[in-house]
Amino acid sequence: MLNALTQTIAITALNLRTMPQRLGSSGVAVVGIAGVVVVLVSVLSIAAGFTAAMQGSGSPARALVMRSGADSEMTSGLSGPEVDLVKQAPGIRLDERSAIASAELYVVIDLPKKSTNSPANVPMRGIEPRALQVREEVSMVEGRPLEFGTNEVIVGRGASRQFVGLTVGQEVVSGQNTWVVVGIFEAGGGVSETEIWCDARVLQGAYRRGNTFQTVLARLDSSETFDSFRDWLTANPQLNVQVRRETEYYAQQSRALTSLIQGLGFGIAALMGIGAVFGAILTMYTAVSTRSREIATLRALGFNAVSVVVSVLAEALALGAIGGVIGGLAAYLAFNGYQTSTMNFQTFSQVAFAFKVTPELLVLGLAYALAMGLIGGLLPAVRAARLPIPTALREL
C-alpha cells in the first residue's frame, strides 16, 4: 500500500517536473481553458454587478406602495388624498412631526450618454422633504441638498458619471424646463445613484401631473411591522394599492435581465468548455503518446497501473489549475469595476452599474477549469494505463 503511494508520488512528481518540456502543447491546453474561464467569469460578472446595484438599493425595513396592477413605479399612480391616507397607516415610523414617508413621482428624461453620445432615458424622481430620512444610506458627496420649492436637483454619482452635463453648477434643459444641479449624492451603490432627484411638487407642475404622485416609500418601525402595514392598506376600501418590501421590488425588477445574462454566460461557457476539453484531451494524448516508451519502462520496472493513471490525471489537473488561475486573473484585471449602464426594461430607464468579479465567481471559474482538466485527462490516463508494455517498448 505504502509502496503504491510512493510510486504514485514519484511518477506524478516526474510528470509535473517535466511539464515545461512539453510547453507547446501544454500551452495550448492552458490557453484553451483560460479562454473559457475568462468568458465565463466576465459574463457572469455583468450579472453580479447588475444584481448588486439593484439589491444594494433596497432595505427590508422600507415599504413601497403602488397602485395595484402597476408592475413598476413608472406605471403606478396615486392621488394626493390617497397618499395622505397611506401615510396614516400603522407600522410607519413616526417622529414628533409626522410619518417618515415620501410620496414620489418617477419619470424619465432624455439626456445623452457620455459613452455613445446618444440619448438615454435617465430616471428622474420627484421627492418630498422626508425622502432623505426615509433613505438613510443617502449622503451628499459634493455640493448640497436641494432646496424644496425650487428647480434645484441633486444627481446620483452613477448618473453624473454616465450622462452628459450632470455636474454641480450645470443647468439641465429638458423640454421647457430648466433644472440646476446643486449636489451629487451616493446611495450605497444602489440604483438610486443613476437617478436625478428634484422636488415632487415642482415636478408635478412641470409635467402637468396635478396633485398626483406615483408611489409612497415609507420607513417602517421595523422590518416586522411590514405585515400589519400592508394588511391595513390592502384592507382599506378607500384604497386600491399593492404594498411590497423595497428589497422584493428591486429583486423582481432585476430578475429577468439577471437570468438572461446568467443563462447566456453558462450556455456559452458550457459550449466553449466542450471545445476546451477536446483541447485538453488532445494535449494529454500527445503527452502520453510521446512518453509511451517511458511509461512502458516504468510499468516494466514494476510501477502499477494506478500510479500511472494518477500521474496523468494530476498533470491534466495542473493544466486546468493554471488555466483557471490565468483566466480568473485576466477577467479580474480586465473587467472588475468596469463602469457601464443598461436599460431596465420594467421602467424603461437607465441603471448604472459596475462589472463585479466576485470571489465566488473566481472560485467557480477555477472549479470549472479543474473539471475541464479532469475530464480532458480521463481518456488519455486510461490509455496510458492500458498500454501494452512489449509493443510500447518496441515503439519508435
Add this chain to the structure above:
Amino acid sequence: MKYLPLLWSSLWRKKLRTIFTLLSIFVAFLLFGLLMTIRTAFSFGVDIAGLDRLVLIHKVSLIMPLPISYLERLQATDGVALATHNTWFGGVYQDPSNFFAQIAVEPKTFLEIYPQYRLPPEQVSAWMADRQGAVVGVDLARRFGWKVGDRIPIVGTIWQPKQGQVWDFNIAGIYDGDAGVDKTQLFFRYDYLDENRRQGEGLVGWYIVKIADPSQAQAMGAKFDGMFANSSAETKTTTEKGFVEGFAKQVGDIGAIMMAIVAAVLFTMLLVAANTMAQSVRERTSEVGVLKTLGFSNTAILSIVLGESVLIALLGGGLGLAAAWLIVQRGDPTGGLLPIFILPAGDVTIGAALIVGLGLVAGMLPAFNAMQLKITDALRRA
C-alpha cells in the same frame, strides 16, 4: 481534387484525434452562429427599420404623451405621404413574466405604413369591424396557443379601463412577416383604448410619418420639430432607423461584448486546431519523405497539407454553422425577451469565410515545414 482520397485517408489515420479536432471546430462555429444571432436580436430589427419613416416623440422623453391633434397637422404638411400614431399599452397577460409588446394603433394607416406585417384581407376587414379586435404575431400566437376568435384578457398597468382593471381583446387576425420582422407583438385599436380609459383622453405615444422623399429626412424632421416648438408638447424627430439604433444603444454595447466573446472563442479554437495539425504533420515526416521520393512536387505537398487542414475546418465548421441555423429555426428560447431571433445571411457568409481562414492559418506553418523538408532528412528521421 484528385488528392481527395489521399486527404480523406490521412484524415482518418488517427480517428480519435480527427474527431476531437472536428468537434472543437464544430463547437466554435456553433457558438459563432448563436452569438451572431444574439447580437442581431439586441439590435432590435435596425436592419429593417425604414429610412423613409420618421418617428416623432415628446422632446422630454419617450414616455411623455403627445396630443392627437398633431395628426392632422402632420398629414396636412407638404412632403408627408402618410402619418399615424402608436401608443404603448404595457399591460400584463396572466403574469408579469409573460411580457410582450401591446401597442394601440390606427389600424388602417398602420397597415399601410408598415407593409411588412402581412395579414389576410378577410382578417383585415374583421379587425376594421371589431372595436375590441387585435392582431397578434404568429410567434406570439404560437407561444400562448391563441387562434383567431380567442378572447384575451389583459390587465392594464399604465391605462386603467373605466370599469375594473381588465381589458378584453378579440383576436381578429394573426400577422406574419419575413425573417427579421418582430412577430411577437399585439396591435389593437386606438379608438377602443381612447374611449375606455379612465384618464389621458386624446393622448398618443408617438407618431410615425412616412415621407415622400427619404433624402429629405433631416429637413422634414427639423420642420416638424419647428411646427410644435414652444407648445406644451415639443417634439423630437428622428428616422426610424436612428430611433431603433438609439434604443439599442441604451441597452448597452451588446454587439461589442458578443464580438469580444467570438474573438476569444475563435482564437482558442484556432490554437487547438493549429496545434493538432502541426503534430499530425510532424508524425508523418517519413510519409512526406516517401511522397517526395515518389515525385510529388513541393507545391503538391503544400496543397495536400493545407487541403487536409481546410477539409477539417470545412467539415467541423460547416456542421457547426448548420447546427446553429437549426437551433435558431426553433425560435427564441427565452420566451419573448429576444423577439427577433434570426441568423442573418450576412453573418453566415462571414462564418464561411472564417472557416476557410481558420483552415488556412492552422495548416500554414506545418504545410510550409513539410514543403521545405529535405527527402534525406525526412527519411532518416524515422
